[in-house]
Amino acid sequence: MIKEITNQYDANDIEKRVHAFWQEIDAYSKVREFRKGGKKLFFVDGPPYTTGNIHLGTAWNKIIKDSILRYRSMNNHAIIDRAGWDMHGLPIEVKVEGVLGFKSKKDIETYGVGNFIEKCKEFALNQKDDMTGQFNTLGVWLDWKDPYMTLRDEYIEAAWWTLKQAQEKNLLEQGKRVVNWCPRCETAIADSEVEYDDRTDPSIYVKFKLKGEENTYLVIWTTTPWTIPSNMAVAVHPSFEYSKIRATAPDGHEENLILASELVNDVLRKGKYTDYDVLETMLGEDLTKLSYEHPLADLVPKQAKFEHNVYLADYVTAENTGCVHIAPGHGMDDFDVGVKNDIPIFCPVGSNGSYTEEAGKYAGMNIIDANMIVIEDLKERGLLLSEKKITHRYGHCWRCNTPIIYLATEQWFLKISELKESMLAEIKKVDWYPDWAGSARFKDWVEGARDWCISRQRYWGIPIPVWKCSTCGTLDVIGTKDELIERSDAYETIELHRPYVDKITIKCECGGIMSRVEDVFDVWFDSAVASWATLKYPHTKESFEENWPADFITEGHDQTRGWFYSQLGASMVAFGKAPYKSVLMHGFTLDKDGKKMSKSVGNVVEPHEVIGKYGADTLRAYILSASAPWDDLKFLWEEVATVHRTMNIFWNVYRFPLPYMALDNFDPKKVSLESVSEHLRKEDRWILSRMQSVISDVDSAMEEYALHKAMRSITEFILEDLSRWYIQLIRPRTWIEAEDPDKLAVYRVLYDVFVTTTKLIAPFMPHLAEEMYTNLVKNVEGDALETVHMCDWPVVDDSLVDKDLEAHMETVRSIVESSSNARQKVARKLRWPVSRIVVTPKDEQIGAAIDDLRGVLMGQTNAKDVVVLDVGEYWDELGVEAIPNPSGIGPVFKGDAGKVTAAIQQADAVALKSAVADGGEFEVTLADGTSVTVTEKMVNFEEIIPESVASAEFAGGMVYVDAKLTREIESEGYSREVIRRVQDMRKELDLIVDENIKAFIRIDDERILDLVMDLEAFIAKEVRADLLVIGLDVEVTGTLVKDWDVEGVSMHVGISPL
RNA sequence: GGGCCCGUAGCUUAGACAGGUGGAGCACCCGGCUGAUAACCGGGAGGUCCUGCGUUCGAAUCGCAGCGGGCCCA
8 A cells, every 4th residue: 555654855764765675676687687688778887087986077977877877778778887997097006105105116116016006906996895885875876796897807808909909900109209298107198197287487588509600599488498408409480581680688799689570579678688680581491501509518418419400390380489499309399390300309308307317417407406507507608588487387297286298208109190080980970969079079189189108107007918029129919818828828817917917928939038018008098998898808709799889978078088089099999980879978067156176176065965965866856957968067055955845845746645545545456547537627637648748858858868858847847737736726636535536536647647757757866766666656566566767668648648738727827827916916815715807818729728727717716707808809897098198199289289188088088999999090079179180199098907806917818806805705705714723723733634623713893703604604614613603702712722813803713622 | 379168137047959029946025825734835026148240120049259167178
């Protein structure tokens, strides 16, 4: 049997119970098993990094995934959904270093790489367990028992295998390149690991002395003085105009400078030059014959041996001096210029950010410390033109926040730039939600794609499976663990991490020994192979062949440059096609001011705070309904509270009929919708039709992943249709005590609506849905499915759809609302009936709606009659007043205007109005007896509403509420006032609903008493009084006695239970 | 500096693709109901639709330019 429930929505209580139930029966596995014959859906979970704590954005991400997958499952999809964990990489190394108090790579080597790796592994696994618990609290169903983890051998093999594909397709390259380098972590870092922040640096203009020309200098600008020792060239734009000028320095001496013409004034101002003359102008391409002396050649001996020339580069902009300092070892563009022109790549800086021996005087010095020293040295040599500070955006290591530098180093690359065209073609085949995520944003990013540096000089990561022969230099890529064992002396139990694999050697064909290169993979490469690694490919092939590529993935828009990209890149290398068929890109969670949440700002809201206060379903409902998935979400506590209130209303709607159903032993098994169909009232058919419309609205919203629309139509149905309307309409029917088909019809309709709604909310509020399902379905049907999440998604029942009825009800509702408005104008409470309401409709549909739903309209307006006029008909009880319009009268009648005005006021307004209605004319007689013609422009009209009538506009016309009092109405009004007070006192005594009482009522006003006495019997029945005494001189006694003031009349009421 | 998204009432938003009198919720004020009751419901007030220019009979909506916010990039 259906049970009564608590009178408050207690999310934490419900969720605790539901989680225990899910765990007890292993609901997740049962549901997946139940649907295994359904349509296949391969979903890949973007693996969160195991930081230990989920934040609101991670919660949102998983809530979206969970809601969509639950919806698909109810629509009979067989889902593959292993949860994923990203567990390698620098972030964990940095955390473990912190725990162990390490400062640099040396500390790790001293501690032992093996020990360090074990710590990292332990750390990652612990964090994963913590986070799994947090996701469970949210009610997220993924395969948590068998998640894919990047640290597992089977996963590492997927990465190895992929690299082998790259080598076989000649897409793997080793070489010296300039990379982003973190001098603290002593490793290359990916473009995507660089975070840009403001930073203040020196901004210096330096003079490079030309060879073979006295007192003449090229002027360059830089914000990194420490790269001057590595300068190898100057680049200019071929088509810019450059000037050689004779400038007078602040100290009076003259010198010749070469720089872009349009920047001369600007630069001279910076150097405080007093005057100048242009000696000659030329194009950039004319400068290539120049060569210059390195400014610090005396301090960096190796520099004295290089030639320093001017080269052309199109990327040079007309900023600063137009002459760009080139240090091929310390800049991407610089490197390209160097390679193109065969300039030696001179890079006298080591991995820890200190100069090497090659840097001469600067050897051993930290580069940042060297900035000031370089500036001093330049100044001493008279080569510093200007020195200032500049605050600009500069890249930092995203994990340790150290300013990055660019270093030319030996790295491994995937040649993504060669795949760009096919990647762009693949993007078009993918379904993107929203469309611009792919067609604009992602396309834009891929167009700028560069070769991907996949090597890192670190410890905790997937080792790069390249073995190199120390004798002949041959390289070999190992694709699987089996291959490694076969080719070496490794055992089956070998662990594929450093330092264990580092010890494995392979015999080279030349007879030499091959050992592994020391690098590990960029951690982005780990997750890049997720779509096949999660299917355990290449270890097993069957599932891959059946399921790959993924049907669906969804992540935040930061993953455009991240996982969407890395997956595509790796997949193009491995298979030559995109690894996903459809992608939903979601937004970011921001704080209430629209700012990014960040620990340092202190504006972070944690998911568990929200859950603790309002429950997981509330958080889910809030996050899903607050904004479109692809828009950013401003987190507002007040909005969460509002959503929570809505859920409480839903709870109350659900609770409302349960006591009555329980009292009547209502059994849905015995009362079918068919069996009550003859007793269905219009409002019952209406709510059933609305229910169907909501199902179809939710379906179309889900079709385009518009989860917010789905949520909003459900919420609106609950609030507007159920709580504010249907429940109000049917309340009296639930109070009938006898076995009554009208009441049974309501029970059945409510039951169906509740069960359907329960299924509709199941993807979004899975706990509440489970709780309701247990009570409404499992408590009734012994053989019900075990959980609501096994149920089929509701299908629209066309036989219940009645769009006309829905439209009619909407019309009637708007009339009821307007009549409430009108009642307020005449201060007549709803408890008091009105004799009639009069509707003047704008179109035929209004009359049809009222005919259809007259009972509903009369009941909800508490009117004794409803009168509908014809379209265009004027209600003859309304008066009309003619208001003369001076601006129309004045120009025509000049001096007689006053008389005309008076005449219009005297005229028969009704006749006047109908005469001029369509531009017609009307004769009025002035006081002096003459007649004049009045036209439309000269007069306006106002309705005169009868006293005690009030009007209000609604979308389809006007409503007039006639609130004139009659004896009958006053009698009923006062009687209802009496009844309400007695009911209030019954409540105060906490009487059970059908308990009888005796009541004594004294009314201190003879007229009112007389009115009330008309309905004495009615009152007695309504308040269940076996003995009711009402009079002027009644002695008022009872268990509870109260004095009341009713519209200025004092009443004294005493009641007692019998 | 570039790409994409966003800008509507004090706050959160619908409407924009497809031009035709801008709709809700929260908060606020006023009221109703009283067998959902520490619940529920109605009404009111509140708008330079970011700004400017353009297209059009007509622009929140289309176009251009700018301003502000977010993400990403340089």
